Amino acid sequence: MGWNTLDDMDLDGKRVLTRVDINVPVEDGRVSDTTRIDRIVPTINDILAKGGKPMLIAHFGRPKGKVVLDMSLRVVLPALEAALGKSVRLIETLDGAENLTDEARAADVLLLENIRFYPGEEANDPEFAKRLAGLGDVYCNDAFSAAHRAHASTEGVAHHLPSCAGRLMQAELEALEAALGTPKRPVLAVVGGAKVSTKLDLLGNLVEKVNALVIGGGMANTFLAAQGLGVGKSLCEHDMTGTAREIMTKAGAAGCEIILPADVVVAREFKAGAAHEVLPAHACPEDAMILDAGPASVARVNAALDAANTLIWNGPLGAFEIDPFDAATNAAATHAAQLSREGKLISVAGGGDTVAALNQAGAAEDFTYISTAGGAFLEWMEGKPLPGVAALSA
Structure with a gap:
């Protein structure tokens, strides 16, 4: 290398x-x-x-x-x-x-x-x-x-x-090379989190390198809105919907399938144990918030995991910090862990919220590699050269 x-x-x-x-x-x-x-x-x-x-x-x-x-x-x-x-x-x-x-x-x-x-x-x-x-x-x-x-x-x-x-540096570089450099295909990326604006470079790079991309968390709401769906009072960057459409167009041209929630878990308040319901993604009430992906969405993600040979994971699928809005993240993470444990999936994950979410789900131990590198992990996924790595090969 x-x-x-x-x-x-x-x-x-x-x-x-x-x-x-x-x-x-x-x-x-x-x-x-x-x-x-x-x-x-x-x-x-x-x-x-x-x-x-x-x-x-x-x-x-x-x-x-x-x-x-x-x-x-x-x-x-x-x-x-x-x-x-x-x-x-x-x-x-x-x-x-x-x-x-x-x-x-x-x-x-x-x-x-x-x-x-x-x-x-x-x-x-x-x-x-x-x-x-x-x-x-x-x-x-x-x-x-x-x-x-x-x-x-x-x-x-x-x-x-x-x-x-x-x-440790060697293990990180070998894991990332296996995930993005010369991966065993098909490659699936799971990207979640609050805002599309903070992960533009990441999404733009991934759609040209992976076969399918799951978008979750608050970011998914922006993509749903970009398709003309109502998202009620959900966290959503309405000013980024044009950018979301551009990313979807770029993905289509690159042959990358984008997987968005088909159903959602909505609530009127953001607190543990809040009253909630599962609805189709297009049916979010105006006074409600989307706080997690629903069971049909999880089934779709798990099917994509079954079809993949390599997984890159960054960010949760919902408001994982609060029960019951951790269900989608926990279920998908558990399935990815099982496939990794059985030797069917090379799984690489990183980012602060990601590590916390996978630990909470009890899935981290079975992932092939968990990066604790934070910003460096993200910049590598974005396709940016890392000065500390480049200097070693100078």
Whole structure:
């Protein structure tokens, strides 16, 4: 695929600058979710096994080029050491990293203080990138979630050192290549969420690459309105109906089938347990809101899943946060998980709401790959080049 992995690198006795994403949630001074830390463990262990000395580079929060004590990476040290079962030493300054103490040299892993404390990081300042590169012999990027940023630690350093992808970055790239680059067809995409306007690039790219596209959530209401159907008080971007028609025309020209709700679940109020009814998509009352896809729509989505060999999923089919408007998302996700578990479907999903929805449905474990990369995952799906990936193949 045009980039090296850890398997391609000689790390014995080498200092390995390793960009990771450990921008984890913290509550009461402790890490409350270690998922991102757990996911970098294989990369660090492999570097150590190959005789390398990892120096981790990471950001935490948005200090915007200034030292903000509340955004120190010191808070992640206990969780990082527990996950690795190794000693980790925080290096507070670049000067300290360039002149390591005996105590620091004795540690298994080094962690450079929040890289965004330096204005040269987000500016991708060439001199700052060169100085960073001087701290290592090899550069390993394991932060796909930051790969859409052209920062010094994600892009600039790669031009100064032999570079490779870490295990998490490798897994993300291989999963996305399998889903969109050279997929096993037919390919089905499920795209949901509130607004068409936030996913224009995504929809425009997908209709030329997939065989069928399911549109759900508030976005589906805009497409229904574009077909002249009434959507009552539903979330709907009426000013985007022309754009929705353009996307449908583009899909038709590309041979991509667009699947919209055939029936809908409507309610007069947006709250858990609200009184609701299932109606044909064309029959939404003027005083009601569409809050989920109905059972006939779910059956259509499941049939499309049965016909597919590859699935890309981004966004829920309804207001999944509130019962009973999570039914369509849960049912389709459960079916996709079953097909994946049986080896009949390659399923790749990503995006914040998507991960939450699939976890809620109990389906995430059986998907082939779940990306936690957020913005980078979306930009890849939109067909945009990612600076952090491009630099590895430069």
